[in-house]
Amino acid sequence: MPSATASQTLTWRGVPRPVRVLVLARTVNRLGAFSMAFLGLLLTRHLGASLTTAGVVLAAFGLATVPSRLAGGRLADRIGRRRTIVLGLVGCAVSQLWIAASPTVASAAVAAVAFGLAYEIYEPASQAIIADVSAPEDRPAAYALLQASMAVAGVLAGGIAAAVSSLDLRLLFVIDAASCLACAAIVRAYLPAGEVTAPAYDAVPVRPWRDTRLLLLLGVGSVLATIYMLLVMALPLTLDARGLPSWHLGVLLAASAVTGVAVTPFVPVLTAGRDSFATMRAAYVVLAVGLVAYAYADRLSLFLVGTVVCGAAEVLLLGHGMALAAGLAPEHGRAAYLAVFGLSWGVATTLAPLLGTQLLDRGGPVAAWLLPAAAALACAWAQPALRRRLTPSHDACEG
Incomplete structure (x- = not known):
């Protein structure tokens, strides 16, 4: 097969529409994606957990993200990219509102595990959309565009977090949940379902x-x-x-x-x-x-x-x-x-x-x-x- 090199003509206007919608949606989501950095503080300062307990809860969250990503990959190939992204984002929003409303360490711990189980569901579907609609030689630049837009949003998110964290740590989780729902709404409204749904499932596993x-x-x-x-x-x-x-x-x-x-x-x-x-x-x-x-x-x-x-x-x-x-x-x-x-x-x-x-x-x-x-x-x-x-x-x- 002949060698394929990166496209020299890929521009923002040349990026397929589903990728542009995805970049916009994920950027909106990233603006609120700062809550996990404050989960330990919420557990210790507001709920009275020890440092050891907070560490166990954070580790449980991290462990839960592993099956989350694997499930997200399977769902994206079976029920479609758009449905999987919306499902994962709604799951993240619900679990974060649960964390914000938790009156005890035990409740927050269960909510954190639920958050971890939803946390990575949308990631494989997002990455697969880029592969679905981009030419092979354009994929590296398209993935880089997504990463760069999220990096910029991450800096803005840090400023939001710095301003809000002095008021109430629980509010951070509410804002993050709102950003997840906003991202889900953009994906649901503007990502073409027929154009980036999962390919027909093949009999070969x-x-x-x-x-x-x-x-x-x-x-x-x-x-x-x-x-x-x-x-x-x-x-x-x-x-x-x-x-x-x-x-x-x-x-x-x-x-x-x-x-x-x-x-x-x-x-x-x-x-x-x-x-x-x-x-x-x-x-x-x-x-x-x-x-x-x-x-x-x-x-x-x-x-x-x-x-x-x-x-x-x-x-x-x-x-x-x-x-x-x-x-x-x-x-x-x-x-x-x-x-x-x-x-x-x-x-x-x-x-x-x-x-x-x-x-x-x-x-x-x-x-x-x-x-x-x-x-x-x-x-x-x-x-x-x-x-x-x-x-x-x-x-x-x-x-």
């Missing part, structure tokens, strides 16, 4: 767990996801260890979002003439450079350099990773494949807090960032082997 190519991609994706979860978890602690004020974190988050927006339009140009594996190899090297900058940064300007470099690499890596997973799947099993691939973030959410705190405690910021930098270089080194394993039956990105 979809077994993503038996596809060794997908499992290999999941392994490498888990390394990348863990690196980025370390960015989320270890960066605030690194700033503190270097004696820098906490407001620097807000500046870095904003810089990361701006980088995503600035780089996304250039993804087709940056990747022109290269397959996904060559692009990802280069992006992993760029990511390693940014992580090394974090290891030795001692002032805001140097942290900004690391943030911009890592942000640029993220745009390329996340989009191409999802495009590769979608390309491995049969047409009637894309959401199931993307659900399995997305479990890399569940792995990362479990490993990163343990790994990051241990590295910072034992080796300080230098060790905490040089180890993931080495892991990024290892992923870059592995790309030619991935090409050999995935290319023969891969429909999107070959070399």
Whole structure:
């Protein structure tokens, strides 16, 4: 099969309408997606839970997201993309209102598990829509567009959370529930049902767990996801260890979002003439450079350099990773494949807090960032082997 490279003509107007609707809806949803960061505080401050109990509840939420994503993949391929997205968002809204209204720790704990079970249902369907309506060579740029828009909304969400959290933590969950319902309404009203419903279900069963190519991609994706979860978890602690004020974190988050927006339009140009594996190899090297900058940064300007470099690499890596997973799947099993691939973030959410705190405690910021930098270089080194394993039956990105 001839090599496919990224489109050089994909623009916002050229993006298929379902993708534009999805980007708008998910951006609205992301504006309110800040409540989980405050669940621990709600449990301890308002409901009197101990730190240990709060930690168990948060862990239970995280564990519940694993079957949530798998169920979302199956539902999206069986009942349709739009129905699955609406179902997941409504489930999130109901469970968050339940958390806000909970009078006891036990009630909030059950509601948190219910939230986890609904939390990832819409994600595989959202990713599958992009694969359904985008040409294979355009998928990386389309996925990058979704990530960039959500990054910008995430910065605005932080400002909303900062303003509202001083009033009542329960109000955060109410606002998040409202954003879920608003997103569901946009999807229900404007996402064409016939155009992006699930393909006709094939008699041949979809077994993503038996596809060794997908499992290999999941392994490498888990390394990348863990690196980025370390960015989320270890960066605030690194700033503190270097004696820098906490407001620097807000500046870095904003810089990361701006980088995503600035780089996304250039993804087709940056990747022109290269397959996904060559692009990802280069992006992993760029990511390693940014992580090394974090290891030795001692002032805001140097942290900004690391943030911009890592942000640029993220745009390329996340989009191409999802495009590769979608390309491995049969047409009637894309959401199931993307659900399995997305479990890399569940792995990362479990490993990163343990790994990051241990590295910072034992080796300080230098060790905490040089180890993931080495892991990024290892992923870059592995790309030619991935090409050999995935290319023969891969429909999107070959070399």
